[in-house]
Amino acid sequence: MSFFNEHFKENYRFALKNINYQKNDIDTKEKIELLCNDDVDIEISNDYVNITLTRTLVADPVKLFEIMVAFEVILFFIDGDQNNLDQSEIEERLINEESDLLDDIAGRISLLIAQITSSYGNPPIVTPPVIMIKKDDAQE
Structure with missing residues (x-):
């Protein structure tokens, strides 16, 4: 049985939380690099855990555009389990084991x-359809 099946109810909610897109009117032939970063924010309440996954994508060194998309996931505790877990354990399990x-x-x-x-x-920019946080990043 997985960590989340042990501690959280099967029903969970998720929703788009925020999108921000800024296209800058810059014409360049300079080589650019796309920087993609994921951030996970976890808040624990008495009855549920609120997880926000935010991905930012920026063109560097010339900021042709910037985009940020955030989704929110709410996991509901099985009765009584909220007292058995702390934020660091949930974050560790979520990022490293239950991705x-x-x-x-x-x-x-x-x-x-x-x-x-x-x-x-232009052709679409397709970012990896998986979370892009390394185990070492989550521990910092």
Whole structure:
């Protein structure tokens, strides 16, 4: 039995929380690099855990555009389990062991980024449909 099946109810909610897209009117032939970063924010309440996965994508060194997409996931504790877990344990398990849930959300974020970046006549920018946080990053 997985960590989340032991501590959380099967029903959970997720929703788009925020999108911000800024296209800058810059014409350049300079080589750019795309910087993609995921951030996970976890808040624990008495009855549930609220997880926000935010992906940012920026062109560097010339800021042709900036995009940020955030999804929120709410997991509900099985009665009484909220007292048995702390934030660091939930974060460790979520990022390093139980990434299927976040990978599903990352896939949705990837789809939105591709749709938005293709809206100005260029091929879509497809980011990885999985969470992009390394184990070492989560521990810092």
